Amino acid sequence: MERPATIRSIASRKFARALAFAVTIACASSILSASAGPIAPPPWQAPPGMLRVWGTLRAADILGRWQAGFHGTRMVAHLTGSDIAMAGLYTGQADIALIGREATDAEIKAFEWVFRYRPTRIEVATGSLASPGRSPALAVFVHRDNPLARIDFATLASVFGAQPAQGKSGIRNWGDLSVGGEWSRHPIHLYAPDSESGSGAFFRARVLGGDSKMNWQNLDEFAEPARTPGGVDVASRDVLRALARDRYGMAIADLAYANTEVKALALKSDGEFLQPTRSTLIDGIYPLRRSLYAYINVPSHTAPDATVKKFLRHVLGAEGQRALEANQVGYLPLGKEAAQRQLRALSELPE
Template identity: 30%
Template structure:
């Protein structure tokens, strides 16, 4: 899987005025303009990481089109492809790209591939309790903490002292929280931080990102991972060092330049026949998401807006600009 830096590195020069902490929206984004003929029902099935964001987008869209009904179910990215194939969902949000087998199954039924739409940018954060003094962790150390395979060559890391903490922390075991295997977040963390190794049996797998964060907030000695949009005041995101050894904070600048090593796009997939236009309901919903209104909701939920040029590429792909 290509990481986001290979797509976004060229944008670094455009971020010289961007704060490392504020989340900015490109001034070229224009407000969404309502149109006529938009009605009906949409069902979204897929990523839990996108659950809150899909809800915000749906609420904003329904404020413009009150007769539209939108139902959202977020139980994990792996639930999106079968729902799109079966026709039980019209939008499949995913926190990872579809796998080759999922694309093949879709194409076998419809004769063309599903259409991937990039909607937002996320730094997959490594969270600890707000009282934890840990100031940085490397990908290799994360492999040692979370993986029983340790394919990076890391030693087995089980206590906070092995990460350099002293005093009361030194001998305390690291309590691990993570997502379940239906989650795209589970798979992406496994790929990038664990070199596709296997998770330790001690990882407490949670059905949703908010449950991961709640577990860490309630356990002083816990560590876990989820999308940055689920950060609360009770946890902190630890800077992560990539293979170059440089600690990088999970922020917009580092996401866009690819400096933060666990950065990704958040997607939606739709069933779009290449020879026909999208119906008005799906088309206008995706247009709303990829314009100023939807990207403001992205920021409100704690994720990073799509770089403007990429949003225009997605709209063009859908025949919407």
């Protein structure tokens, strides 16, 4: 069977990343060389009675519900995307960076470069089960005809990684997964979102330990189109369309675009094999669940902004978590224990 065309060739991908790295280094060098001395951090607290939130556009619904139950404060929302939310925080333009993923190393370092300490992260919601753009959980898919039903993380790492996981041999054919019959002699064709996208980086962090060396020879990446309605990620749609045409494929995608030609495998990281369901996500036990995070600026040994702390207590409280139950919101509430952990983390901040 002829495989679908790769969105970008390996050579062009490596060249683009090398060029981006070179430009970043050049810009950073010019900025540092132009600095005569230490740069004073920008003022970072909002005027009294105001709360400034930068973040993902897809959080607009839930942010509106949280705001409706939080009285006496004027909220100013700048929801243009997770990729610039942290910039709002470290330039002093935002009190909360609300993003549907963990901040990247580059974003954390940029904040540290300005303030000389790390931002504080609070988990405020569970990512969706199958709502595009709202931190949906990832799943591992195979064609519906494939007899495989489950896979553990170590095996998955040996399939998608350039090097086999510790204690595992390289897995390149279906026979290496003990799939017999006609399947055994066929190579495993891999499909996934761009490895540098939010979904791709999340998968590499969780399964490959952050390693960027993947099984490029057998992998087709699907880049996100430059413009999509509402900024929704549709790479998973294209990934699963390709898998639907390939009986010998395996794919990483979210459930929003699952079709009748594919099926999700049960996954195991440390415990039992689990399917992505509403309950396994909320309980925090499905290994590829994602979250919505609030990053805030808490200076060392200094109390956080009182309005910010009060708002996050509202979000993590019973009313704030109930607001996540609305169907159109997409995000899911935290489990009770997880919400209590985050509330304790807030209470442990300096007063």
